[in-house]
Amino acid sequence: MKQIKLRVIIIGAFFTFFFIIIGVKAMYLQVFRGSWLSQKAANQYEVSFKSSGKRGTIFDRNLREMAVSIDVTSIAAHPSQIEHPKSAARLLSKALKIDRKVLAKKLNSKKKFVWIKRKVTPKEAEAVKKLNMEGLDFILEHKRFFPNKTLAAQLIGFTDIDDHGSEGIEYNYDDDLSGEVFQYTVLRDAHGRGFEAEKMTGLSSSGKNLVLTIDSTIQYIAEKTLGETVKKFSAKSGMVIVMVPKTGAILAMAHVPLFNPNALKRSHRKYWRNRIITDPFEPGSTMKIFSAAAAIESGSSSPSSIFFCENGAYKMGKHVIHDTHEHGWLSLQQIIKYSSNIGAIKFSAVTGSEYLSRTFQNFGFGSKTGIDCPGETAGNLPPFRRWTKVDAGTISFGQGVSVSALQLIVATSAVANKGILMKPYVVQAITDHNGRLIKSFGPRRIRRVISEKTAGMLSRIMQTVITEGGTGVNAALEGYSACGKTGTAQKIDENGRYSYDKYVSSFIGFAPVENPKIAVLVVVDEPVKQHYGSIVAAPAFKAIAQKTLDYMHIAPKRKTDKVMVSLRR
Amino acid sequence: MASDKQKKQNDRKQPMQYDIALLFPVLFLVGIGIVMVYSASSALALKKFGTSYYFLKKQSIFALLGIVVLVISCHIPYHIFRSLTYPLLILAAMLLFAILISGFGYSAGGAKRWFRIAGFTFQPSEFARFVLVIFLAYSMNKKMNRIKEFKVGFLPHVLVLCMFAVLIMLQPDFGSVVIFGAITWIMLFVGGVRISYLLGSLVLIVPIVYSLMVSADYRIERIMSFMNPWQYSADKGYQVVHSLLAFGTGGIWGTGIGKGYQKLFYLPEPHTDFIFSVIGEELGLIGVLIILGLYTVILWRGISIARNSRDAFGSFVAIGLTTAIGLQICINMGVALGLLPTKGLTLPFLSYGGTSLLMNMVSIGVLMNIGAMKKVRKRVTSDR
Numbered sequence: 001m002k003q004i005k006l007r008v009i010i011i012g013a014f015f016t017f018f019f020i021i022i023g024v025k026a027m028y029l030q031v032f033r034g035s036w037l038s039q040k041a042a043n044q045y046e047v048s049f050k051s052s053g054k055r056g057t058i059f060d061r062n063l064r065e066m067a068v069s070i071d072v073t074s075i076a077a078h079p080s081q082i083e084h085p086k087s088a089a090r091l092l093s094k095a096l097k098i099d100r101k102v103l104a105k106k107l108n109s110k111k112k113f114v115w116i117k118r119k120v121t122p123k124e125a126e127a128v129k130k131l132n133m134e135g136l137d138f139i140l141e142h143k144r145f146f147p148n149k150t151l152a153a154q155l156i157g158f159t160d161i162d163d164h165g166s167e168g169i170e171y172n173y174d175d176d177l178s179g180e181v182f183q184y185t186v187l188r189d190a191h192g193r194g195f196e197a198e199k200m201t202g203l204s205s206s207g208k209n210l211v212l213t214i215d216s217t218i219q220y221i222a223e224k225t226l227g228e229t230v231k232k233f234s235a236k237s238g239m240v241i242v243m244v245p246k247t248g249a250i251l252a253m254a255h256v257p258l259f260n261p262n263a264l265k266r267s268h269r270k271y272w273r274n275r276i277i278t279d280p281f282e283p284g285s286t287m288k289i290f291s292a293a294a295a296i297e298s299g300s301s302s303p304s305s306i307f308f309c310e311n312g313a314y315k316m317g318k319h320v321i322h323d324t325h326e327h328g329w330l331s332l333q334q335i336i337k338y339s340s341n342i343g344a345i346k347f348s349a350v351t352g353s354e355y356l357s358r359t360f361q362n363f364g365f366g367s368k369t370g371i372d373c374p375g376e377t378a379g380n381l382p383p384f385r386r387w388t389k390v391d392a393g394t395i396s397f398g399q400g401v402s403v404s405a406l407q408l409i410v411a412t413s414a415v416a417n418k419g420i421l422m423k424p425y426v427v428q429a430i431t432d433h434n435g436r437l438i439k440s441f442g443p444r445r446i447r448r449v450i451s452e453k454t455a456g457m458l459s460r461i462m463q464t465v466i467t468e469g470g471t472g473v474n475a476a477l478e479g480y481s482a483c484g485k486t487g488t489a490q491k492i493d494e495n496g497r498y499s500y501d502k503y504v505s506s507f508i509g510f511a512p513v514e515n516p517k518i519a520v521l522v523v524v525d526e527p528v529k530q531h532y533g534s535i536v537a538a539p540a541f542k543a544i545a546q547k548t549l550d551y552m553h554i555a556p557k558r559k560t561d562k563v564m565v566s567l568r569r
Numbered sequence: 570m571a572s573d574k575q576k577k578q579n580d581r582k583q584p585m586q587y588d589i590a591l592l593f594p595v596l597f598l599v600g601i602g603i604v605m606v607y608s609a610s611s612a613l614a615l616k617k618f619g620t621s622y623y624f625l626k627k628q629s630i631f632a633l634l635g636i637v638v639l640v641i642s643c644h645i646p647y648h649i650f651r652s653l654t655y656p657l658l659i660l661a662a663m664l665l666f667a668i669l670i671s672g673f674g675y676s677a678g679g680a681k682r683w684f685r686i687a688g689f690t691f692q693p694s695e696f697a698r699f700v701l702v703i704f705l706a707y708s709m710n711k712k713m714n715r716i717k718e719f720k721v722g723f724l725p726h727v728l729v730l731c732m733f734a735v736l737i738m739l740q741p742d743f744g745s746v747v748i749f750g751a752i753t754w755i756m757l758f759v760g761g762v763r764i765s766y767l768l769g770s771l772v773l774i775v776p777i778v779y780s781l782m783v784s785a786d787y788r789i790e791r792i793m794s795f796m797n798p799w800q801y802s803a804d805k806g807y808q809v810v811h812s813l814l815a816f817g818t819g820g821i822w823g824t825g826i827g828k829g830y831q832k833l834f835y836l837p838e839p840h841t842d843f844i845f846s847v848i849g850e851e852l853g854l855i856g857v858l859i860i861l862g863l864y865t866v867i868l869w870r871g872i873s874i875a876r877n878s879r880d881a882f883g884s885f886v887a888i889g890l891t892t893a894i895g896l897q898i899c900i901n902m903g904v905a906l907g908l909l910p911t912k913g914l915t916l917p918f919l920s921y922g923g924t925s926l927l928m929n930m931v932s933i934g935v936l937m938n939i940g941a942m943k944k945v946r947k948r949v950t951s952d953r
Binding site: 003004005007008009010011012015016018019021022023025026027029030031033034035036037038040041042 | 755758759760761813814815816817818819820821830831849853854857858861864865868869872875876881884885888891892895899902903906907908
């Protein structure tokens with residue numbers, strides 16, 4: 001018995017020893033490693049959470065929705081909580097139609113959080129919810145939706161997967177449109193479910209709305225007409241801008257080919273940009289309006305000053321400049337009406353390079369208009385000191401100088417607006433989610449470019465362009481007076497020489513003459529069957545201007561007699 | 570004198586005096602256990618059963634039942650077990666065998682360890698552990714004089730252990746086998762078996778244990794993760810790491826009951842195997858030391874009952890039951906603190922688990938009976 005008692009004490013000593021170790025280890029963990037361990041633990045159950053409010057809506061001027069955000073579900077997973085990654089991958093790939101191997105890789109990863117599929121359809125979300133799988137997270141996100149599909153797509157732009165604008169207005173006004181992003185810390189259990197902190201979804205976090213100057217009906221008219229024109233002449237592409245000359249408000253910016261921002265992947269990236277703003281081109285004869293403006297404003301010529309047009313061929317150094325029609329003596333007015341290149345060279349020579357250059361600059365060429373769209377080009381107006389005699393000549397009729405379509409219509413609008421250049425804009429107001437006005441943008445005058453008198457003379461000259469014998473007869477409107485100018489520019493080919501089969505055909509004009517309500521520019525790139533602006537672009541101008549004025553309830557004044565005869569150029 | 574005698578006679582009529590020093594810590598631990606099981610399991614219960622009270626209710630019922638069986642067993646003279654040794658041994662073996670037969674056993678997590686009766690589960694290995702102690706005490710007591718002989722004192726006991734070990738390994742439940750082996754080893758040591766046999770058996774067992782560990786992938790992974798839990802924290806060391814994090818977060822004073830985080834699905838089995846971690850997090854070092862102190866009192870009482878038993882059988886039973894409880898405590902706490910590789914063992918009186926709680930309460934009852942008998946005997950002798 002005595003020995004038993006002794007051995008029992010040994011056992012007791014053994015337990016005492018082990019208990020001391022346990023106590024020491026507990027003390028070590030809880031006192032000496034406490035802060036390190038608790039920090040490490042906190043890293044695991046504290047999850048900072050980003051929640052962004054709904055992106056604001058983009059409206060047209062009549063508050064018709066052009067871009068809206070809709071609630072969508074995104075599916076994420078916490079791989080460590082997926083019990084059977086293999087079968088989970090199989091079930092999810094079936095429900096979401098994504099590759100099983102990719103999914104299995106994601107689910108087997110050591111990351112705490114992986115996206116399974118973002119912005120799924122309601123049907124897909126339902127199917128996944130039915131799986132009742134542990135370790136999945138359904139996260140509310142917003143998806144951009146463009147209810148009018150292709151309408152004004154290049155202008156409005158689109159957003160990336162994270163709901164940030166990546167092109168167009170969406171990009172330029174991203175800060176306003178974006179919902180506020182809240183970053184807050186939630187404590188989460190091992191299944192990734194938040195506890196303690198309720199989900200914060202404040203209405204105040206929604207983004208602001210934009211009200212555009214665009215009228216979606218006019219935009220539609222422009223896109224439809226342009227589409228038909230581009231198709232009819234098998235052209236590469238086309239652009240139309242409709243602008244209010246007195247304010248600078250843009251009513252339509254149309255590009256063909258169209259693309260649907262709801263299905264970005266189905267269109268080529270090169271059609272996404274707003275070429276009206278970003279792409280410079282050589283304008284051709286439409287530039288003669290501003291050469292004439294310089295000539296008249298400088299006082300060196302008047303509309304009735306006459307110039308000899310060399311019967312259609314004018315030798316300048318090694319180069320010979322041609323007119324499409326042979327002309328002898330023409331007045332400045334006639335030079336514009338018949339679009340004589342030689343005439344333009346002649347009257348501009350009298351104006352002088354410096355004055356011509358300065359006038360072009362005042363009209364806004366060579367510098368950005370400052371429109372609220374991203375990626376604007378300044379075009380290229382070479383400094384007059386570097387102009388050769390030939391340069392000075394060609395620039396006066398719009399070759400050797402490049403402009404954006406926007407610059408061209410802004411400059412023309414200055415003529416319509418009695419000589420005052422207005423700043424173009426596409427966003428007229430920012431409102432909050434209740435529709436209350438936060439900020440509004442109105443017309444902004446940039447400068448007076450030419451006198452009211454010169455502007456009046458130019459208007460009358462441009463009016464003759466679409467009368468009998470002028471190049472723009474096809475642009476004549478029914479019931480409204482109109483001004484205009486055709487343009488046909490040879491494109492520069494790969495060898496750096498002017499091409500003989502690639503043209504940019506254009507027509508620019510405004511109406512009604514007495515009180516211009518709209519200015520319209522039509523640009524058609526590389527039409528195949530015909531290339532004269534008078535034939536390709538003028539009819540499109542007519543269709544667009546006619547329909548737009550009707551739509552705007554502008555009272556027709558008089559009936560124009562149909563002019564049957566037209567001159568080319 | 571007469572009144573004095575009367576009093577002593579009354580004492581003799583009441584042979585049972587409750588050992589307060591043993592009973593109080595046990596009841597206190599059971600009480601803490603109910604609270605901590607609720608705290609640890611409420612989130613899990615809500616998710617699995619739709620009510621956060623699921624484990625709380627069951628554990629409370631077990632606690633009441635446990636007190637009942639404690640009271641009953643402390644009134645049963647422990648000598649009865651001597652005559653019941655073989656029937657109990659056969660019953661235990663049959664139960665262990667029965668759960669292996671499909672249809673009877675209720676498996677969880679890949680191992681068949683339970684019977685399911687009317688919504689409650691019963692774990693035969695907990696019962697078998699008690700029976701093993703009784704058998705060893707009975708057998709060693711009987712063979713006391715020839716205990717040094719290999720064929721008498723050592724081999725038969727090891728064979729019975731092997732029978733249990735094989736049956737339990739088939740479930741498989743490696744942790745229980747380790748406990749069974751350790752109990753046998755310690756009891757044989759106390760009984761006076763030659764130290765050379767005992768040390769020799771260790772030398773023999775090490776390669777066997779090693780080969781068993783290598784044979785099951787999950788065991789070697791557990792060992793690896795034990796060596797370096799942080800490196801394996803994403804998968805295999807996950808349990809240990811979260812247990813350590815729980816202790817660290819608790820610090821000295823704890824986060825407060827119900828305010829721990831690691832039980833929220835970070836810790837596996839927070840209400841059974843890892844309840845000590847939850848205590849460490851929510852009650853802090855203070856709570857851990859209080860628990861440790863209560864266990865110390867229980868073990869101290871067990872050991873002194875073993876020392877002061879009036880016969881060798883009582884001593885053996887007492888040391889066997891005390892060892893069984895002590896080993897569970899050491900292994901469970903050792904695992905939670907990262908001192909030992911992961912074993913699925915409960916913490917006596919605290920962990921959720923019906924069979925475990927009931928069998929431990931029975932053990933305390935028997936211990937109290939052994940302790941009380943000694944007093945009776947002493948008084949009887951003093952009367953003479």
